[in-house]
Amino acid sequence: MSAVDAVRDLVDLARSMGYEIREEWLGGAGCSVCELRGKTVVFIDAACSAQEQWEQLREALSRGENPA
Template identity: 45%
Template sequence: MHTVEMLERLLALASQMGYVIRQEWLGGSGGGECQFGGRRYIFVDLALSVV
């Protein structure tokens, strides 16, 4: 399985688990998981490579 395909599958799974997926330009600082206002978020930094 290619890295991009694996990332897409994992993000889809996280979405099914109730996470809001945010793909944002974060300048290379990295993404992560957080909770805010009773919702769960996963941030994906578009400035970073998936490989």
């Protein structure tokens, strides 16, 4: 499985868990999780490689923020 496929699978899992996923250019800052308008949103940094995105998304989801 390629890193891109792994990111897609993890994004699909996050969405199925109730997270909203947004891919934005964050200049290498990495993934971040916040609550916006009552929804838990995960921002994926488009400036990062697929491997970095996967690692950062996995870490963000493992912190256990509950989707609103």
